[in-house]
Amino acid sequence: MTRSTRDMEFMLATVRRDTRRVQEAHLVCYLQRQDEEWESQTCQDEIQHPSMRALEASSSAKSRLESPWAGMEDRGLPAAEPGADRAGEGREPFGYVGIEAVLDQMRRKALKTGFEFNIMVVGQSGLGKSTLVNTLFKSKISWKSTATDLDERIPKTVELKSISHVIEEKGLKMKLTVIDTPGFGDQINNQHCWEPIMNYIQEQYEKYLREEIVINRKRRIPDSRIHCCIYFVPPTGHWLRPLDVEFMKRLGKVVNVVPVIAKSDTLTLEEREEFKARIRQDLVTHEISIYPQRELDEDPEETMLNDQIREKIPFAVVGTDQEHQVNGKLVLGRKTKWGIIEVENEAHCEFAHLRDLLIRSNLQDLKDITQNIHYENFRIQRLMERDLQPRSPESAMQCPSLEKESNF
Ligand SMILES: Nc1nc2c(ncn2[C@@H]2O[C@H](COP(=O)(O)OP(=O)(O)OP(=O)(O)O)[C@@H](O)[C@H]2O)c(=O)[nH]1
Ligand SMILES: [Mg+2]
CATH class of the missing domain: 3.40.50.300 (P-loop containing nucleotide triphosphate hydrolases)
Incomplete structure (x- = not known):
């Protein structure tokens, strides 16, 4: 199996999973390092890919953010309609959808920030x-x-x-x-x-x-x-x-x-x-x-x-x-x-x-x-110490309950 196919399968499998532990920019730095290690260990078992956990955490949220069809699958709809290929014309409707490009986008973002x-x-x-x-x-x-x-x-x-x-x-x-x-x-x-x-x-x-x-x-x-x-x-x-x-x-x-x-x-x-x-x-x-x-x-x-x-x-x-x-x-x-x-x-x-x-x-x-x-x-x-409903940035900054000593 080639590496890109493996990545694809990996991504497709993981986009369905929900997660709350996402901080994309930081994650990508981690992914980049793992990718390099991955390249030098191509025969490694797929389950053991060290970036698996990180990808699982990121792909779901990230794809929701960036895809216009985000969440469709969750609602029981196909991810993209056949013949109405908005993501890239001329591509196989049920094959390649280009999700792996998310990795590059994340990488670029991490490099910037x-x-x-x-x-x-x-x-x-x-x-x-x-x-x-x-x-x-x-x-x-x-x-x-x-x-x-x-x-x-x-x-x-x-x-x-x-x-x-x-x-x-x-x-x-x-x-x-x-x-x-x-x-x-x-x-x-x-x-x-x-x-x-x-x-x-x-x-x-x-x-x-x-x-x-x-x-x-x-x-x-x-x-x-x-x-x-x-x-x-x-x-x-x-x-x-x-x-x-x-x-x-x-x-x-x-x-x-x-x-x-x-x-x-x-x-x-x-x-x-x-x-x-x-x-x-x-x-x-x-x-x-x-x-x-x-x-x-x-x-x-x-x-x-x-x-x-x-x-x-x-x-x-x-x-x-x-x-x-x-x-x-x-x-x-x-x-x-x-x-x-x-x-x-x-x-x-x-x-x-x-x-x-x-x-x-x-x-x-x-x-x-x-x-x-x-x-x-x-x-x-x-x-919970006090109901905080700031009406303006100024009021939030001067919110008295935040001035108070906390028991934390
Ligand atoms: N044998 C040994 N000595 C060490 C080691 N690390 C630091 N020292 C020595 O211990 C002394 C104190 O080191 P510091 O790094 O100033 O210790 P500190 O915890 O910051 O001290 P405070 O700022 O007073 O809290 C120095 O003389 C260091 O050279 C170590 O791993 N082994
Ligand atoms: Mg010291």
Whole structure:
């Protein structure tokens, strides 16, 4: 079967399926990458095409938007009348309808608009949060980024700071923003140390909601909502501390949380594995919701894929912003007395797994869950606080109920 026929069948099969998880522009970036991989693996089983899920999500909604016959099939009508071929004269009436062109349209649109992705790093002071942010920007995701000089020594973070870089790959642009937060745990009393972080997350939802409820909405609402929060667990080798339990519990209710073991180079391989198992156990015992949330798996295939991620979490990471020569190549690594720990080498630590989860495999899913679950919960609760019926953009902006402190 040729690739285009396969795509056609694939598209035809998927246009019938309904979905709510659609963000076309972002999705297309993902599709483009998968297409390239697809080209190099033509013998792969069709069911395993990685873009399948994404296509299933997009094709239905997209075809409804762009086709003048959208929804006809759902209403029991033929998609196009024989002999009245409005889409393209001279084509077979029951054969080729040109749906695959949607992919090109989506691709073009994505190239034009680009997309945003926001990550936040949270954890106790001195665990290497700022260092990991630099590692992320210096690692191979951002070779072509507009990164500024990151070689200065990393100072202690004293306030929430957002760092954005535009990462460009094959004409596609992604604005990656990382929110670096001051570490907590320095105080004798750490009660409520999560408040500044929780408030920040909530403020971003609030900002988005304000933009959404005005009558004259912007065509594209700037998205500063946190799509993923990386929580740094100290490498104690024991169990989760009560403070970490409390903090993650709260975070998990409002944002996608991905826990990592910080400075994992300080643990032996056995200690690392044991610690990971204990943390997983603790997460279940304390009912902490972390990404990918089991209850949000949509089908057995997704459960299978997500189980593989869940088995690896928390990722044992090592951070650095220094490069070293290893076998004639420059690598990001930490130089120790005994050798260099290469942070992008999977045999040394799991930084690459974390980066792949965030940027390669689950970026769209993280954005979807933020939009459809976390933001939606916030939005419903906020709108129920008072009946919001803005009459003009101005009144919406000055709506008193939005000024009020939320319980969220
Ligand atoms: N051994 C080891 N040290 C690390 C690692 N990552 C960072 N460090 C070191 O830990 C120290 C603190 O790093 P930061 O990145 O400033 O930590 P932080 O979490 O941002 O600290 P605050 O801003 O105070 O919250 C620095 O000396 C880093 O070089 C790591 O993976 N392993
Ligand atoms: Mg810092």
